[in-house]
Amino acid sequence: MSASIDFSHSEQHFCAQNMIKCHLSRLMGERKLRIADVARLTGLHRNTITLLYEETAVRVDLDAIEKLCDLFQCEVGELFERVPSGN
Template sequence: MIRVLFVKLLDDKRFNENRKITINEVAEETGIGRATLTRIANQQGYAVGTNIIDKLCDYFNCDVSDILQRVPDNNEIKST
């Protein structure tokens, strides 16, 4: 499964800038819908398009590898 590290990056940005950053603010600055960002934050395995990943990379000033992480599913863990 691919994990989107949106919440981690948002928490890091909040800490580094020492201010509260809301999902609404991210939505306004990126053009990504608030509902989409909420789903990314709350739904494990939510499918995200490359255009959204690109916008998030621009917003967080990061690379794709900083926002996506591959996590083995339970079947892969049991077979190793």
């Protein structure tokens, strides 16, 4: 059983005031990696990587986060950032 983080809660107040930013595209760009490269190196599905890359993911498995952090030798806070929205 794999654990996941769900960003799609229906708590409109929370979602309206905060946003989770994913820095995967920056990390990939710095290393000149393509989505196919990250998929091959991590074993993650291309769709998972694409959703994170385009910042359209609403849920991320903890296993995926761990694999990405291992690949990029980073902490979770370097991959994801909680950013207050501009009210």
